[in-house]
Structures are given as C-alpha cells and as structure tokens.
Amino acid sequence: MPVVRLAAVGDVLLATDPSGLGPTCDAEARLDGVRGLLEGCDIVVGNLECALPGSGETVPTEPRVVATPHLVRRVVEGTFNVVSLANNHTFDCLEGGYHQVRDLLKEIQVSCFGAGDDLEGAAAPAVLDVKGIRVAFLGAVDERSGARQFAGPHQCGVAPFDMGRMADDIRRLCRQVDHVVVSLHWGEERFLFPSPMQIEQARALAEAGASLVLGHHPHVIQGMEVHQGVPIIYSLGSFLASDVPFANGDVLTWNRAERTGCVLTADLARAGAVNVRQVPIHDRGDRIEVDGSGFGAKRIARANKALSRGVTPARYRREYFRVKTIKPILDHLRWSELKRLRLRSLRNALGGILRARKAE
Secondary structure: OOOEEEEEEEEEEOOOOOOOOOOOOOHHHHOHHHHHHHHOOOEEEEEEOOEOOOOOOOOOOOOOOEOOHHHHHHHHOOOOOEEEOOOOOOOOOHHHHHHHHHHHHHHOOOEEEOEEOOHHHHHOOEEEEEOOEEEEEEEEEOHHHOOOOEOEOOEOEEOEOOHHHHHHHHHHHOOOOOEEEEEEEOOOOOOOOOOHHHHHHHHHHHHHOOOEEEEEOOOOEOOEEEEOOEEEEOOEEEEEEOOEEOOOOOEEOOOOOOOEEEEEEEEEEOOEEEEEEEEEEEEOOOOEEEOOOOHHHHHHHHHHHHHHOOOOHHHHHHHHHHHHHHHHHHHHOOHHHHOOOOHHHHHHHHHHHHHHHHHO
C-alpha cells in the first residue's frame, strides 16, 4: 500500500480592514517560510476561519472575521487540498458569506467539509483519493465555541458536534475509505490543555476508527497524545493569525504564544498514521516560518507534558481560573493599560478573583 504524507495546520484566520486603511502584505509571500514544509506533503488540510462579505449582512456580535475573495484565493489556492469550514466564524456574514466561500473553494478546486445547506450536507465528509488511497475528512463544532449558526434538517450551518453521530459516521466510513481524519472546533481559548471531557471524546473517536483527531479554536498549542495508535492533537494553535478589526476602530491582536502554531505531519500507511511530527511555526505578521528560535518547540513540549500529567477536574478548574481571571488582570497591568486604569476597574477585577475563589 502506498503512503500518503499529510500536513495539518491550525487556524487560518483571514481578516481584512473593511475601511481599506489597515496594513496589507503579500499573501503569497507570507507563506514562503513554510512552503518547503507543505510542498513535501501530498495533502495539506487546515481550518479556514473566515467569511466572505456576501450581500453585506453580518452577525451583530464582534469580532467578525471577514476576508476578501482575493485574499482567500491567494492563501488557499496552490497550498491546501482541503479545508474545514467547521468553526465559529464561517457564518459571520450569514448564509450569503458562507456560500461565497464555498463557491470560491469550488472554483479553485479545494475541497471543504464541516458546513452545509442542511445537517446532512454539513456532516458529509470530504473524500480525497491520493495515490489510490482514500482519505475522508469529517468536521464538527462544539456548541460552546460561540458558533452563530448550526446546521439542522432544513437549516444551513456548521456541523454540530454530536458524539454518537460522529462515532457512527467514522465506523461507516471505515468500511468505505482507507483513513478517516476528524477535525473538531472545540475547547476553551488560550487554555494549555483540553478538558477531561474532550480527552474522553477524542479517545472514543480514535476507538471508533479515526486515523487522526485534530483540534482547533483555542488559538494556542495544546498537547498531543497517541491513543491505541491514533495521534490526537487537541489544538494545533494558529497558522495564519490576522489582526481582526472592530467597527469602533479597535483591533484584536495576537501575542507571541497566539502567533505560534504547530504543523502536524504524518504518513498515512496501512498501519495508520506513522512518522508523526509536531513542527513549530511562527506567524510574524508578514511571514509565516518554521520557528527556529526554540520558543515554539518549548510551547509544544510544555503542552505535551501538561497533557501527559493527566487532566483531572480540579486541575482543569485551576487552568480555568488562570486563563479567565488571572491572565486578564495581568494583561491590564501593562503600563499602557495602567495609565487608563480606574478605581472601579480595579474593584471589579478584585471582585472577579473573589468570586472565582468561591466557585472553587
């Protein structure tokens, strides 16, 4: 049986400034630093996390991640074979924006999965035949991710993560294809490791027959484990992290850890996914490159170690407290924020600490 080399990247977060006044960069040049890594693979899959403008309608809440057809084409065409649309920004411009993305992907001959005109279409796999090996991709979104529109029997949207249905789909597909790759949009943003429930779910999907389980959404690297021979990576982190503009002129930016991602490479062979590597990458803003600084390798090692220690409910609650309470306070203690700090803000922050401590 031939071997297919696969590369899986994290969030491809494509946003543009609707005013046209923001900084721009050459989208193709931005990928030059990782092109050699990706071109050596037969399949490249990523999470395309954006909408296109459609008819101009948008969801009322921000941030909204809206790209242009030109930007999507320049980044995706010639780089990716298949992308997941199972994420919480696919419907930022409602159904018109989703259909515009899907039509563009069809035009440039890039397969997609994880969203559809109804539940059956959203849950359907994308199947690639490479070197005579058939690989199916399934995607789904956890309801806690903040997705705006979930697919239903007569409703366009992203595929909801239904554990029982996905396990059944994997078992059915295993009789039709050589490998099933599962891509899940789930977990808490900026957490170093997944929840105990996620670990239980991912392992069950591996036991159902998945060859790989890939995670997105936290925007930071989370750990990888191998369960019954199946690699599970709970979050690949960011691959391309565009700053996201708000209507009031503010901009959502990303720090060094959030601009550091992991490219997972694996050979899909008869025995499953073998020769698995976690390659650290860094998006500098104008260029994505394999990270040779050591920072990315340390983030991967730290996340893997955190996962290998075991995730208990108590340990997960401590991580929740760190990210949801301590981290925002430390972020506001930067000098630029301290200058604007008011007594009421400090009071609110201290109240948040006390409430979180009581919840423990």
